[in-house]
Amino acid sequence: xxxxxxxxxxxxxxxxxxxxxxxxxxxxxxxxxxxxxxxxxxxxxxxxxxxxxxxxxxxxxxxxxxxxxxxxxxxxxxxxxxxxxxxxxxxxxxxxxxxxxxxxxxxxxxxxxxxxxxxxxxxxxxxxxxxxxxxxxxxxxxxxxxxxxxxxxxxxxxxxxxxxxxxxxxxxxxxxxxxxxxxxxxxxxxxx
Amino acid sequence: xxxxxxxxxxxxxxxxxxxxxxxxxxxxxxxxxxxxxxxxxxxxxxxxxxxxxxxxxxxxxxxxxxxxxxxxxxxxxxxxxxxxxxxxxxxxxxxxxxxxxxxxxxxxxxxxxxxxxxxxxxxxxxxxxxxxxxxxxxxxxxxxxxxxxxxxxxxxxxxxxxxxxxxxxxxxxxxxxxxxxxxxxxxxxxxxxxxxxxxxxxxxxxxxxxxxxxxxxxxxxxxxxxxxxxxxxxxxxxxxxxxxxxxxxxxxxxxxxxxxxxxxxxxxxxxxxxxxxxxxxxxxxxxxxxxxxxxxxxxxx
Numbered sequence: 001x002x003x004x005x006x007x008x009x010x011x012x013x014x015x016x017x018x019x020x021x022x023x024x025x026x027x028x029x030x031x032x033x034x035x036x037x038x039x040x041x042x043x044x045x046x047x048x049x050x051x052x053x054x055x056x057x058x059x060x061x062x063x064x065x066x067x068x069x070x071x072x073x074x075x076x077x078x079x080x081x082x083x084x085x086x087x088x089x090x091x092x093x094x095x096x097x098x099x100x101x102x103x104x105x106x107x108x109x110x111x112x113x114x115x116x117x118x119x120x121x122x123x124x125x126x127x128x129x130x131x132x133x134x135x136x137x138x139x140x141x142x143x144x145x146x147x148x149x150x151x152x153x154x155x156x157x158x159x160x161x162x163x164x165x166x167x168x169x170x171x172x173x174x175x176x177x178x179x180x181x182x183x184x185x186x187x188x189x190x191x192x
Numbered sequence: 193x194x195x196x197x198x199x200x201x202x203x204x205x206x207x208x209x210x211x212x213x214x215x216x217x218x219x220x221x222x223x224x225x226x227x228x229x230x231x232x233x234x235x236x237x238x239x240x241x242x243x244x245x246x247x248x249x250x251x252x253x254x255x256x257x258x259x260x261x262x263x264x265x266x267x268x269x270x271x272x273x274x275x276x277x278x279x280x281x282x283x284x285x286x287x288x289x290x291x292x293x294x295x296x297x298x299x300x301x302x303x304x305x306x307x308x309x310x311x312x313x314x315x316x317x318x319x320x321x322x323x324x325x326x327x328x329x330x331x332x333x334x335x336x337x338x339x340x341x342x343x344x345x346x347x348x349x350x351x352x353x354x355x356x357x358x359x360x361x362x363x364x365x366x367x368x369x370x371x372x373x374x375x376x377x378x379x380x381x382x383x384x385x386x387x388x389x390x391x392x393x394x395x396x397x398x399x400x401x402x403x404x405x406x407x408x409x410x411x412x413x414x415x416x417x418x419x420x421x422x423x424x425x426x427x428x429x430x431x432x433x434x435x436x437x438x439x440x441x442x443x444x445x446x447x448x449x450x451x452x453x454x455x456x457x458x459x460x461x462x463x464x465x466x467x468x469x470x471x472x473x474x475x476x477x478x479x480x481x482x483x484x485x486x487x488x489x490x491x492x493x
Contacts, residue, residue, distance in 0.1 A: 001270070001299045005299045008296075008299070009296075009297040009298070009299065012293055012296045012297040013293075013297050015293070016282070016285065016289065016293040016294075016297070017282070020284065020285050020289050020293075021282075021283060021284055021285070024284035024325060025283070025284050081279070081280055082279055082280050082281070082282055083276035083277075083278070083279030083280075084279070084282070086241075086244075086246055086274060086276040086279070087274060087275075087276060087279070087294075087341065087342075088297070089244075089245065089246050089269070090244040090245060090246060090269055090272050090273065090274040090351065091269055091272075091273065091274075091297075091298055091345075092269055092270040092298050092299055093297055093298065094266065094269075101297070
């Protein structure tokens with residue numbers, strides 16, 4: 001298959017594993033919104049609203065890195081339980097098409113939160129000219145965390161370890177660096 | 193032309209160091225249903241996964257549809273489809289989603305994918321369930337959905353790894369019917385199973401694999417020539433002693449019954465005698481099952 005068809009395959013796989021799921025399982029939206037918006041709520045409340053902008057950026061990063069590292073569990077599930085990986089390996093979809101597809105699934109899964117957070121970013125004053133830079137950075141975070149998630153899944157031999165690895169990665173990537181950063185590196189608005 | 197040619201194919205898994213396949217040489221012709229028959233862990237899935245470009249062989253050579261598995265996997269992948277063993281359907285996706293989206297992912301146009309999905313859903317008698325979430329379907333229906341995902345493609349060669357495992361007799365026969373239809377379209381099928389009746393009814397050719405080695409191969413009729421007896425007589429609630437039965441032929445004890453493998457004349461005589469003595473009796477031609485138990489059981493002993 002040509003490059004364009006591989007990209008189409010990736011989008012279809014992503015759609016298959018996320019949008020169809022979301023449409024028929026609205027409860028997933030609670031988790032999707034709860035994760036980033038809890039962070040936004042805490043940061044906004046604890047800084048008296050002064051760090052709302054940073055909260056929005058943090059929430060965007062959190063939601064993308066969460067779906068990326070979560071791939072450690074999801075990719076294990078596709079490989080060991082549904083055997084979807086075997087199914088697509090023996091098909092015209094190449095490795096990159098499949099990998100991008102399951103990464104897209106995470107991105108599409110995060111789309112409801114992104115639809116709320118991105119306009120919010122513009123609304124609170126991000127100049128539109130910087131939007132492409134922000135989007136590129138977010139894509140970088142999504143790709144990087146998805147790559148880590150997938151890599152870890154390849155070493156996982158059972159499903160429970162897959163989910164556990166995702167949680168561990170989430171702590172290592174999303175919680176540990178922030179919580180271990182010395183306060184002097186934090187923006188002044190964080191001091192109270 | 194052959195769709196698969198394997199020469200001295202061997203596989204040793206790194207971690208277990210088990211010889212999963214040892215020196216397998218076989219060919220599968222175009223338009224054929226070829227069955228790998230063996231017990232659990234015999235090496236059937238390993239062979240199938242190598243042929244489907246999912247595993248690398250340790251030794252030997254295998255070409256699929258004219259392409260070497262090691263050197264040209266991409267050319268092979270565009271012409272094959274696989275139903276992996278013991279997979280599952282995906283949560284809330286419907287049978288229609290499974291089939292239609294799989295076809296789109298394989299690069300088939302929307303119109304064609306729509307048409308093929310309709311046809312396959314109907315063919316596997318899934319129309320009634322086409323818009324139901326897979327989670328709510330029975331095990332047999334889920335398996336039919338997985339078979340549909342492969343059957344709906346335009347693949348020249350379809351790999352089915354124990355597609356009827358754990359299914360009821362009616363569902364198994366329904367899947368057999370679909371596989372026969374696919375064969376009539378000129379497509380080839382490599383099937384693994386440990387159901388002997390499935391191998392005997394469906395296949396043009398069968399290879400019996402045990403402990404990674406090919407024990408015997410050929411058409412079911414050719415394989416049966418390896419059994420020297422012609423008929424089997426099953427006697428339930430026997431009033432015969434084992435010694436007495438030994439005079440008629442080879443005796444196999446099966447739970448509460450005796451099976452006697454013998455020739456036509458002695459078989460008929462034994463059946464008549466058993467009826468006279470009031471036993472339940474069954475007289476039938478020897479089957480692949482008798483050969484399989486004989487070959488694999490002997491190796492086990």
